Amino acid sequence: NAGVTQTPKFQVLKTGQSMTLQCAQDMNHNSMYWYRQDPGMGLRLIYYSASEGTTDKGEVPNGYNVSRLNKREFSLRLESAAPSQTSVYFCASSESRADTQYFGPGTRLTVL
């Protein structure tokens, strides 16, 4: 079991560029999440998907869109990247919303 995988590991964008962060899990979990972590801070929830076919906003959704492609995959899209979106992005999954969340290794994004 790979658990939760994320691609890419690192990315540098210019302001205004777009990109999609990919996340996949092989634990047959129903719920998936996207968080961001800024330097010296805790994680903040961007979006989550309680089950396949549903997505909901978290604490800091502005500037992002998500797609729950299937049960395994949950992508995060930045349509027009801004320097304020420079951060480390973590994907997580859990059996259901009530269950323990397991995290991926993260994507380190820099927007110039």
Next chain:
Amino acid sequence: DAKTTQPTSMDCAEGRAANLPCNHSTISGNEYVYWYRQIHSQGPQYIIHGLKNNETNEMASLIITEDRKSSTLILPHATLRDTAVYYCIVRVASGGTSYGKLTFGQGTILTVHP
């Protein structure tokens, strides 16, 4: 959601038990205590969680006071690889808009010394 208070940093000698405290005096009856750790910008790693009883797994033990207002995470034999930021999180088990939400605070930086 109940908030948690943790010391900013702690030290521990390798091979000794590391005892990490957490205060959550406003915890509700349907809220669990979760512990995660994050090693040098890696993804957070789940350690343990509990509701009211003490819990133990292969990584750690969790001691929750009888009034549930505080808890202690115990790493029985700390190693250098246990150096990390440890997060104590109170999490609603079911119902309401905060259902399942994980709120990460600043955590405790644990440094294990040789």
